[in-house]
Amino acid sequence: MKAERGLSINxxxxxxxxxxxxxxxxxxxxxxGHLVILSIPFFDTPTAWTLTNTFHNLSMFxxxxxxxxxxxxxxxxxxxxxxxxxxxxxxxxxxxETRKFFTLVPIFL
Numbered sequence: 062m063k064a065e066r067g068l069s070i071n072x073x074x075x076x077x078x079x080x081x082x083x084x085x086x087x088x089x090x091x092x093x094g095h096l097v098i099l100s101i102p103f104f105d106t107p108t109a110w111t112l113t114n115t116f117h118n119l120s121m122f123x124x125x126x127x128x129x130x131x132x133x134x135x136x137x138x139x140x141x142x143x144x145x146x147x148x149x150x151x152x153x154x155x156x157x158e159t160r161k162f163f164t165l166v167p168i169f170l
Contacts, residue, residue, distance in 0.1 A: 072141060074131040075149040079159050088166070091117060114170045121167065 077083055095113040098104060104112070125147040141149050151157040 072131070072149055072152065074141060075146060075151070078150060078163075084162055091166070091170070110170075114167075117170060118167060121163075125163070 091113065094116065095109060098112050098116075099106065099109040101109075126145050129143060129145050131141045131149070144153075147163075150159055150163075
């Protein structure tokens with residue numbers, strides 16, 4: 062993983078989200094969750110897709126846009142404490158591959 066904006070140490074709170082393996086696991090978990098919902102006998106396909114989208118959007122809202130702080134010690138002298146996970150992605154740089162990926166997945170869902 063590369064350092065952004067001259068920083069020699071990445072934020073461990075968000076740097077793992079840049080991995081292609083993380084992206085694959087994320088899509089795989091969405092697919093497995095959808096199949097689990099679809100396996101419930103009284104849910105038809107449109108209802109299963111609606112529930113999948115709702116659960117995904119609610120969990121991503123909480124994880125990326127609501128929770129603030131860092132569970133790991135960062136080298137930014139506490140600046141990331143006040144930021145959400147989304148604001149910490151790629152050190153706040155816009156239009157990176159990671160941000161585009163996490164923006165496009167809910168659109169495709």
